[in-house]
Amino acid sequence: MRIFIWLGGLLLALSVSGAERRFNFGEAATGTTPTNFSTALFGIGQPPVWKTVQDEVPSAFAPLTDKAPRVARQPVLAQTSQDMSDEHFPLCVYDGDVFRNFNFTTRFKIVSGIVEQMAGVVFRFQNSSNFYVVRASALGKNVRFYKVVNGVRSDPIGPAVDIAAGVWHTLAVRCEGNQILIYLDDKLVMPALGDNSFAEGKIGFWTKSDSVSYFTDAVVDYTPRIPVAQAMINAVLAKQPRILGLRIYTLVGTNATRIIASKELAEIGQPGTDAELAAIQNGTVSYGKDKGEVLVTLPLHDRNGENIAAVRVRLKSFFGEMQDTAVTRATTIRKLLQESDVSAEDLQK
Numbered sequence: 001m002r003i004f005i006w007l008g009g010l011l012l013a014l015s016v017s018g019a020e021r022r023f024n025f026g027e028a029a030t031g032t033t034p035t036n037f038s039t040a041l042f043g044i045g046q047p048p049v050w051k052t053v054q055d056e057v058p059s060a061f062a063p064l065t066d067k068a069p070r071v072a073r074q075p076v077l078a079q080t081s082q083d084m085s086d087e088h089f090p091l092c093v094y095d096g097d098v099f100r101n102f103n104f105t106t107r108f109k110i111v112s113g114i115v116e117q118m119a120g121v122v123f124r125f126q127n128s129s130n131f132y133v134v135r136a137s138a139l140g141k142n143v144r145f146y147k148v149v150n151g152v153r154s155d156p157i158g159p160a161v162d163i164a165a166g167v168w169h170t171l172a173v174r175c176e177g178n179q180i181l182i183y184l185d186d187k188l189v190m191p192a193l194g195d196n197s198f199a200e201g202k203i204g205f206w207t208k209s210d211s212v213s214y215f216t217d218a219v220v221d222y223t224p225r226i227p228v229a230q231a232m233i234n235a236v237l238a239k240q241p242r243i244l245g246l247r248i249y250t251l252v253g254t255n256a257t258r259i260i261a262s263k264e265l266a267e268i269g270q271p272g273t274d275a276e277l278a279a280i281q282n283g284t285v286s287y288g289k290d291k292g293e294v295l296v297t298l299p300l301h302d303r304n305g306e307n308i309a310a311v312r313v314r315l316k317s318f319f320g321e322m323q324d325t326a327v328t329r330a331t332t333i334r335k336l337l338q339e340s341d342v343s344a345e346d347l348q349k
Contacts, residue, residue, distance in 0.1 A: 023094070023218040025052045026075040034077065036096040037204070040128040042148065045083040048090025050205075053078045057107070057216055058168060074216065076109075082210040084115045093125055093204035100200035102222035105172040110138045110165040111212040117165050119213035123173050124201035132198060133206055134158075134173055134182050138165040143189050145182060147197055158182075158190050168216075200225070228342060228349045229261035229309075230268075236336045237263060243333065244293060245314030248300065249276040250347055257310060260347065272310065279310035287323045292316060296330035301338060308344040311337060 028034040031051050039050050052075045059070060079090050108119040120135025129151040136143050141163060144156035161184065163169065172183040180193040203220060207213045226234070229248045237243060245264070249257040249272040257272030257280065275297040278284035288295040294317045300309040313330040 018223040020219060020221045025077045025216065028052045030054065030075065036094060037092050038095050040091040040093055042089040042091060042128050043085070043087035045085035045088035046081060048079060049081040050077065050079050050090065050092040052076065055214055076214045076216040077205060078212070078214045079207045080212055082212065084210045086115065086209060088209050090207050091122055091128065091204055093122065093202050095202065098200050098225065099203055099220060099222045100225055101176045102220050103172065103174045104203050104220045105170065106218035107168050107170050107216050109168045109214045110163065111214060113209065113211040116209040116211050118208040118211045119215070120206040121171060121173060122204045122206050123175065124198035125204055126198060126201050130198065131201065134171070135206055136163045136169065136171060136184060138163045143184055145190065145193060147195060149197055157193070161189060227261065229347045232337050232340045232342070233261045233263060236333060239336060240333065243313065244316055246333070247312045249310040249312065251280055276310035276312065280307050283307055285327060287326060289317060294321065294326040296327055298330060298334055300334060302343050303341055309347055
């Protein structure tokens, strides 16, 4: 498995912006795994133990006065199992979202370990056999990046670096497209990397063997993903901005539908009507007219002509417009949606 390295300085200016998510480990009771996180294990050995504990954490900001406290006791995420197996890699993964382009930053402290003293992060995590990882080792005195594909690790990449145990450090990973930047204590620690194995995935935390490591002040700044169905609608609206309304519905169970994409984002999640259900189940085309507008509901097809969703189009009507004309106009819009050539599974992404 090859990992490409770019030396060009242009990549250092990668831009990731949009939404921000901060992980407040204080929301979980002390001694429990934080909400929306799950534990996993790569390798062998006993299950990992990830839980919140209290620890002294120095402020991430310069004190405003000499009297301002420099440390505060606060909840942190800790991996406390001490399995001494060499191929024992505990993970704690955030299940609340999947990230494509992002900047993930956390502070970590390596507390103890005989076999290993290590802390790191996983990203673009698919499952416990497919992910990227970057980790810092106090015993090995290095920072290493590698990937795991179908359970097989690539050769590690990274420099020799003194990592002091017992003190807090900052580790950051920045991804945009297939480009990866890694920072330790706010300094780029290796040339920019490029790899196409995983385009998106979950993020989380990582240790090895009997390492006891703490994490805090974790935050991810990311570009929100646009679901496939919404991207289809956005593309059509860019070409046809005068469309008054455009929605895509999919089945919920066997006898109900809901909106999964819309010109009006606030409508997403609302239930559909019998017209949308009939469009998906029977291919029925429905027509309505009200106050200078026409409404047409019709099935959305995949490449094989199968009904995979329903489309509702709302258009401004013109004087004397007949049903056949309205349906023809709506069919043209459906054709634009179908240019994306998606499957029923794609619409759920």
